[in-house]
Amino acid sequence: MRKKVLITGFEPFGNDTVNPALEAVKQLEGVIIDDVEIVTQVVPTVFHDSIKAAIKAIETYEPNVVICVGQAGGRTQITPERIAINVDDARIPDNQKNQPIDEPISEDGPAAYWSTLPIKRMVHHMRKDGVPASVSNTAGTYVCNHLFYGLMHYLTNHASQIRGGFIHIPYIPEQTIENGSPSLSLDVIVRGLKTVAVIAATEKDDIREIGGTIH
Amino acid sequence: MRKKVLITGFEPFGNDTVNPALEAVKQLEGVIIDDVEIVTQVVPTVFHDSIKAAIKAIETYEPNVVICVGQAGGRTQITPERIAINVDDARIPDNQKNQPIDEPISEDGPAAYWSTLPIKRMVHHMRKDGVPASVSNTAGTYVCNHLFYGLMHYLTNHASQIRGGFIHIPYIPEQTIENGSPSLSLDVIVRGLKTVAVIAATEKDDIREIGGTIH
Amino acid sequence: MRKKVLITGFEPFGNDTVNPALEAVKQLEGVIIDDVEIVTQVVPTVFHDSIKAAIKAIETYEPNVVICVGQAGGRTQITPERIAINVDDARIPDNQKNQPIDEPISEDGPAAYWSTLPIKRMVHHMRKDGVPASVSNTAGTYVCNHLFYGLMHYLTNHASQIRGGFIHIPYIPEQTIENGSPSLSLDVIVRGLKTVAVIAATEKDDIREIGGTIH
């Protein structure tokens, strides 16, 4: 039976005019791999509005899996996030000039939610396919973590049959001309996200494999 | 009225024969600053045993504040941790050859506990004093996070009047001869930890200051 | 009139089983862009033998330009080298187990040779084309610098009408699965090297553009 995977991508933020997540999302729209269909949604890089846009897309598409994707400039690998934490602590304003500092995302929510995606398995298959990947234990405290937490809060309370999670991706090469940061080509990122979508849609259980961090 | 601060430090682990946390703890034992007295406890770098040793010291010393300190090789600053997460995912075995992978620390505990130390205020005062410091949003998934989670789980359930948290410190210069990693001198670390102890003992509320991370 | 560019690539060395320079060279063999023809030569990662192989190829192909390419694991950009220095100082043995320490490459050669390629112009055009690039001021002290120095020593003394230089390239993604280092996709590297070949073959003079390093 066909599985539907909703992938969201952010609009550019900060000083960036490009967001690799957005570029990747454009290439993933409507892609069908075996019995897995990918649908996509662009979300604003804005506290709360991003969650609303994601929830609206979930209600529209009724996917089996939701994967939110965001840029983590400076990272070298595709990094499925393990956990979302209940705090907004913005280093820079969002695209609507909101800059919450140490505020809870949900007043009555728990301190954190786990990703319900098989993150180790996703990493395993990306690496097997030559795509640099590892598990991350922090999604930061900006809009990415915010959307991740908001997504898991919504799914837990309103749609617990849907699995969800967040994946951070590196800059693409075009973004690193001036800053000299690490990058990963868009085609490698897209390849990784396709693998992730298929694994997330078809494999419920995670594997037990070394992939933690010392600190 | 005198306040008592318990500071714990780990024994060396992995390939290291020195642990800067341990060296710092030795220098902090018995230090009295104004009305703040520091007592210390060495803990084994072993899953579960580290928590037991910390709890035993808490019961012995009955401190007002507990600060666990661990090494984060590769970091450049003293980093108070914001949150402890309920998972053990060991990249290398601990000093007793335990290597749990993706196991909960407490079967019935929440996904995460917040530090109850005024982390932004501690960072603020260390920086004012010339000590490189910033808030960290992940303590990793090894024994450091394990002890941090175990500490907060214990305090929440058995001694909620005691504040507690975890601080990661960089290598000291002697440890970086071969690996070329960043380091911070022991005297700077000790100076930072003294500031932390005084602030944690005397200031209950945190300040609102930019200090989050984008990702 | 057609220009011929000879590009050399190293065999894998150290713990690597892949060398991106070699992979790139394979894709560049026989490529013709406008009036520029690329010919290629694989060279051993061995002190002195690498120089001999390059000289033999120069004598065979009689190119207008020689560009030697090597891997600089950990770099994030394609980096044309500015200068070759007259010293071998090997951190690890080469593929024939030679490990010279602080030995001159040429007993009677000068301390250093400049690249005779238009390095700033090459960087300028790669960046314009979206390829991360910058000038490097050290090619290290291993076989890459050795070949670079040997090439310039030969050209200076025996074929001064041929321009030559060295370009370091990052790991490709497949090489970074375990080490988490930065990488650049092979297609981006190949695209950058094509730009370099055309610029080097058709533009003799360099441009004056900011691109130095503070230290």
Add this chain to the structure above:
Amino acid sequence: MRKKVLITGFEPFGNDTVNPALEAVKQLEGVIIDDVEIVTQVVPTVFHDSIKAAIKAIETYEPNVVICVGQAGGRTQITPERIAINVDDARIPDNQKNQPIDEPISEDGPAAYWSTLPIKRMVHHMRKDGVPASVSNTAGTYVCNHLFYGLMHYLTNHASQIRGGFIHIPYIPEQTIENGSPSLSLDVIVRGLKTVAVIAATEKDDIREIGGTIH
């Protein structure tokens, strides 16, 4: 017989209001260790003027050894430089707003000069003493390399009995509060420079020890 070592330090430059080299120099002035006396000279962070100031100090003090010291923000270790290259390529203006791009330092000078200090031996003794140190193969293309080249050009042509070289040092902790860069405490830097001064004054020959770089 007493040996005299002249150590120079730069005034702060760029956005920095502190220069660790200057701070170190202040602490080294007049220090006597066994038969080695240290004298110091502050030099402006200005192309050409820095060389003039150093030469004037050499003529005044008539030292046996000259060691110029400069800041390399971002490095983690004390790094004796191996080679000075004959080019000014300024990424930012100097303190007199000069910003030469790809200009030779000396029209008739060679491409490069080697340090005449026993750099491997200096590194060896610093490391033995717990001070993080390694050989560097590039002093950049800014005022540090400029002074280094100018020093060696002068010594080679006018005072070849005097040994000379350049040492880059990391930020000190106070400078890294905002930027999060690696640092080394001033007392560790001063300790390292004392070791360097004694070794440079008393040991003419270098040792043969692994310490090169792959790239």
